[in-house]
Amino acid sequence: MNCEEVKxxxxxxxxxxxxxxxxTRVATHLISCAPCGAEASELADCMDQxxxxxxxxxxxxxxxxxxxxxREIEKRPTIWERLFMPWSxxxxxxxxxxxxxxxxxxxxxxxxxxxxxxxxxxxxxxxxSASVKPGTPSNExxxxxxxxxxxxxxxxxxxxxxxxxxAEQVAEKKQRSSxxxxxxxxxxxxxxxxxxxxxxxxxxxxxxxxxxxxREPGRFSGEGGFAPPMPLGGLRQAAPRPGTMALDxxxxxxxxxxxxxxxxxxxxxxxxxxxESSSADALKKSTDEDxxxxxxxxxxxxxxxxxxxESIAEIRFYNVAPEHFExxxxxxxSEAIIETEPKPPAAKEKEIAxxxxxxxxxxxxxxxxxxxxxxxxx
Amino acid sequence: xxxxxxxxxxxxxxxQRGETDAFETLIRRHQKTxxxxxxRMLGDYDEAAEISQEAFLSAYRAIGxxxxxxxxxxxxxxxxxxxxxxxxxxxNTRQQRSVPIENTExxxxxxxxxxxxxxxxxxxxxxxxxxxxxxxEDAAVILLRDLQxxxxxxxxxxxxxPIGTVKSRLHRARQALKSELASYFYAGRKxx
Numbered sequence: 001m002n003c004e005e006v007k008x009x010x011x012x013x014x015x016x017x018x019x020x021x022x023x024t025r026v027a028t029h030l031i032s033c034a035p036c037g038a039e040a041s042e043l044a045d046c047m048d049q050x051x052x053x054x055x056x057x058x059x060x061x062x063x064x065x066x067x068x069x070x071r072e073i074e075k076r077p078t079i080w081e082r083l084f085m086p087w088s089x090x091x092x093x094x095x096x097x098x099x100x101x102x103x104x105x106x107x108x109x110x111x112x113x114x115x116x117x118x119x120x121x122x123x124x125x126x127x128x129s130a131s132v133k134p135g136t137p138s139n140e141x142x143x144x145x146x147x148x149x150x151x152x153x154x155x156x157x158x159x160x161x162x163x164x165x166x167a168e169q170v171a172e173k174k175q176r177s178s179x180x181x182x183x184x185x186x187x188x189x190x191x192x193x194x195x196x197x198x199x200x201x202x203x204x205x206x207x208x209x210x211x212x213x214x215r216e217p218g219r220f221s222g223e224g225g226f227a228p229p230m231p232l233g234g235l236r237q238a239a240p241r242p243g244t245m246a247l248d249x250x251x252x253x254x255x256x257x258x259x260x261x262x263x264x265x266x267x268x269x270x271x272x273x274x275x276e277s278s279s280a281d282a283l284k285k286s287t288d289e290d291x292x293x294x295x296x297x298x299x300x301x302x303x304x305x306x307x308x309x310e311s312i313a314e315i316r317f318y319n320v321a322p323e324h325f326e327x328x329x330x331x332x333x334s335e336a337i338i339e340t341e342p343k344p345p346a347a348k349e350k351e352i353a354x355x356x357x358x359x360x361x362x363x364x365x366x367x368x369x370x371x372x373x374x375x376x377x378x
Numbered sequence: 379x380x381x382x383x384x385x386x387x388x389x390x391x392x393x394q395r396g397e398t399d400a401f402e403t404l405i406r407r408h409q410k411t412x413x414x415x416x417x418r419m420l421g422d423y424d425e426a427a428e429i430s431q432e433a434f435l436s437a438y439r440a441i442g443x444x445x446x447x448x449x450x451x452x453x454x455x456x457x458x459x460x461x462x463x464x465x466x467x468x469x470n471t472r473q474q475r476s477v478p479i480e481n482t483e484x485x486x487x488x489x490x491x492x493x494x495x496x497x498x499x500x501x502x503x504x505x506x507x508x509x510x511x512x513x514x515e516d517a518a519v520i521l522l523r524d525l526q527x528x529x530x531x532x533x534x535x536x537x538x539x540p541i542g543t544v545k546s547r548l549h550r551a552r553q554a555l556k557s558e559l560a561s562y563f564y565a566g567r568k569x570x
Contacts, residue, residue, distance in 0.1 A: 043553070047552065063406050070435065073439065
């Protein structure tokens with residue numbers, strides 16, 4: 001046997017898997033051939049070194065640790081179970097899901113409220129309109145007066161609401177039984193309440209915002225035909241009486257620029273016919289007395305008393321259809337003394353005429369002028 | 379607890395029927411072999427413990443696929459060697475491997491002298507270093523055949539290669555190991 005044959009059988013020789021004759025021949029060659037003998041010896045030595053490596057014990061509790069993991073795997077649902085049986089352990093996750101649902105609801109409500117708060121108010125005026133029966137006298141429905149405090153805007157916005165509610169209650173009562181005495185009493189109470197509020201707030205000028213829509217149905221189509229709009233009668237009144245009001249929209253003053261602006265002055269409290277009748281009565285009475293007592297001394301005329309100024313100025317807004325503007329102006333002139341009349345430029349006038357909406361008219365109502373001291377009767 | 383007397387095949391059947399405790403029997407039966415194989419493949423005690431655990435857990439997860447054509451131990455060897463080979467490759471890419479200097483090598487002689495004990499420990503460390511420097515396939519075949527004394531047929535099944543390939547690979551692996559150890563064991567001999 002040569003070296004190549006020995007190398008071919010060397011593995012089996014070292015593993016002792018060769019048959020006896022082959023093992024004898026290989027062993028003879030290894031004794032006679034020094035290089036082959038050395039290599040066989042070294043390989044056997046290597047095998048012995050590996051075989052001699054001691055066996056180590058695994059860590060203590062290795063089996064228990066593996067079994068703990070095995071039991072964890074056993075409890076965990078498989079992917080199939082997770083995909084197709086998601087409700088198998090729904091009771092475990094229910095509190096979490098319920099909490100998440102509640103949280104989503106709360107966040108939704110908060111966002112909704114926040115969104116409402118951020119919504120811009122509509123540009124149109126909120127109308128404090130008194131519902132007027134067609135054909136009824138204009139002094140039956142009187143625009144409400146609202147006090148606005150500059151410091152507390154919210155209070156100012158809520159005041160008309162409160163007044164509107166009160167006015168609605170009053171209107172209900174009025175609808176049930178509408179004697180004029182009750183109306184006047186209610187109006188009196190309202191005026192008193194309002195004057196108390198004015199005293200409390202100690203704010204001298206009272207701004208009044210009112211917009212009246214002359215296109216409201218029934219305004220001009222009554223039994224009496226083209227009935228005058230309600231508000232003008234109220235110009236004479238120092239304190240307005242409440243009417244049935246419907247609060248549609250309230251917009252802060254100054255938000256819209258009026259198309260026309262009037263400055264009017266209230267007429268004196270007494271109307272001319274009353275003055276004439278009273279003076280005629282007084283003249284008649286004095287004539288009778290003169291005839292009765294001859295030329296007796298005439299009673300001293302009482303000194304003229306200054307009219308009580310109910311308010312310094314009042315501003316009202318009216319929504320008037322463009323075609324009714326002239327009528328409105330005529331009515332205004334009949335009810336009050338127009339001090340300043342708007343004269344817009346021709347361009348603006350044309351622009352206003354082309355408007356497709358109601359005209360917003362601002363009327364600044366000044367208190368009645370102090371009467372001139374009457375000449376002493378002769 | 380399943381009786382220790384029953385065979386691996388019976389334990390596997392029980393496990394496949396859902397008796398998880400049967401797996402504990404298999405672990406206790408094979409843990410030392412698998413752990414030592416992993417330890418000699420990796421040369422690190424903690425890594426070996428982790429790889430052994432992963433091997434057993436992989437076996438548990440895949441027990442449904444085990445058809446029983448081969449021994450359970452053969453199947454388990456294959457799983458452990460796959461894990462160890464993968465880990466060894468990742469460790470090799472991370473750092474130059476070296477034998478950890480630790481006192482995990484037990485003394486074979488219960489009452490050795492200090493000098494003899496030190497020499498044996500050094501020899502074991504050298505052998506382990508040489509094994510670590512081998513290709514994982516070569517190390518695996520040496521460990522299965524020389525350390526675990528696994529028959530050629532079973533080694534062929536574990537490595538899924540023919541027996542002839544196992545023999546040639548084993549011869550090549552032994553030559554490589556001899557070369558690795560030559561500088562330490564045979565330097566004086568060659569010089570003489």
